[in-house]
Amino acid sequence: MSNTESKKEYWRWTESRYTNPNINWEDGDIISAGVDVGSVSTQAVIMVDGEIYCYSSMRTGSNSPDSANNAMDWALDSTGLTIDKIKYTVGTGYGRVNVPFAKRAITEIACHARGANFIYGPEIRTVLDMGGQDCKAIRCDQRGKVTAFLMNDKCAAGTGRGMEVFADLLQVHINDVGKMSLQVEEEPEPVSSTCVVFAKSEAVGLLRKGWPKEKVLAAYCSAMAHRVVTLLARLGIEEKFAITGGIAKNIGVVKRIEDELKLKAPEPSIDPQLAGAIGAALFAKALVEKERKKA
Amino acid sequence: MTKANYGYKDGSGEYFITIDTDLCNSCEKCVEACPAGVLEIAEDELDPLGDETIAIVSEEHRKKVKYSCAPCKPGGESKELPCVLICESKALKHSW
Numbered sequence: 001m002s003n004t005e006s007k008k009e010y011w012r013w014t015e016s017r018y019t020n021p022n023i024n025w026e027d028g029d030i031i032s033a034g035v036d037v038g039s040v041s042t043q044a045v046i047m048v049d050g051e052i053y054c055y056s057s058m059r060t061g062s063n064s065p066d067s068a069n070n071a072m073d074w075a076l077d078s079t080g081l082t083i084d085k086i087k088y089t090v091g092t093g094y095g096r097v098n099v100p101f102a103k104r105a106i107t108e109i110a111c112h113a114r115g116a117n118f119i120y121g122p123e124i125r126t127v128l129d130m131g132g133q134d135c136k137a138i139r140c141d142q143r144g145k146v147t148a149f150l151m152n153d154k155c156a157a158g159t160g161r162g163m164e165v166f167a168d169l170l171q172v173h174i175n176d177v178g179k180m181s182l183q184v185e186e187e188p189e190p191v192s193s194t195c196v197v198f199a200k201s202e203a204v205g206l207l208r209k210g211w212p213k214e215k216v217l218a219a220y221c222s223a224m225a226h227r228v229v230t231l232l233a234r235l236g237i238e239e240k241f242a243i244t245g246g247i248a249k250n251i252g253v254v255k256r257i258e259d260e261l262k263l264k265a266p267e268p269s270i271d272p273q274l275a276g277a278i279g280a281a282l283f284a285k286a287l288v289e290k291e292r293k294k295a
Numbered sequence: 296m297t298k299a300n301y302g303y304k305d306g307s308g309e310y311f312i313t314i315d316t317d318l319c320n321s322c323e324k325c326v327e328a329c330p331a332g333v334l335e336i337a338e339d340e341l342d343p344l345g346d347e348t349i350a351i352v353s354e355e356h357r358k359k360v361k362y363s364c365a366p367c368k369p370g371g372e373s374k375e376l377p378c379v380l381i382c383e384s385k386a387l388k389h390s391w
Contacts, residue, residue, distance in 0.1 A: 150300040
């Protein structure tokens, strides 16, 4: 079902929460949590003994501590579980120092590698995280430990913000962008890939020339795919390769990345935007176990 | 061989300082050698469960390494960079 006609805020992707019906937190031993406060979105994931119990994914407001609190409250909503029962919380992401109830902050690079390992399995060696305002290429081992990374957070090209700008410009809902971009007979030339500002101006010109929205979207998704592939290439790619972050849900960008790399990225069974928070929750559990060993 | 790449790519080019955290022995010589305070010793953030410290590019400089490192690259050339030369384990590299 297309959201395009009904929504005026085209960039507003769907916020979500979930409770695992198969877990009773009262029977669990280590309840750990990870909160990923990104520049665009915030996720809170609560795990019981390393299994996902509940989570929430929502837009980050302008206040990081509020975002962390709101995400946590929403994740715990109607579960009966309260914050004081959580043994250890790790904060991560852009706003990681601002998670008031977190015991420790861990870089999102380490968390995304661990989270990707959880979501996609231990065969993953290269992770591409396309976040709201940055883009990371991460190499890891079979345990999800980082062996190399490269991040670009100085530039909107290749990020969710860039995609939101385009969704707004073309008045296409962000959830529909990927699918629409694939509805072209022939792949058009990509738009300028070095700058979202320039790409946007280019897009306006293309629309005026009579290009349909699908074609403009295709050109932008293509440019974005190319930009992130050059970032990845600098790090070297080892299979298996996986994508995390919000843009992993954009099939138009994902497919074009796969075409350029001649590699298929596995489909996630869990929302890929959760990777950072999942990794953080797993580290939280490991830190509880480490503390216990010392005692 | 665990490589941390600090820096960025923008319209003018790619600027990354790469530190091999497995080779780095935390001797601090690069921190002292840098005239701009770009480098510092910190906990290895890629190994949150471990207790090692290593050299990193400080957060303050990560998005402006092109400018922070410019005084050591007169005319844009990267010859005999003090941080690279002084590193005992050859753990540090500049991409530009």
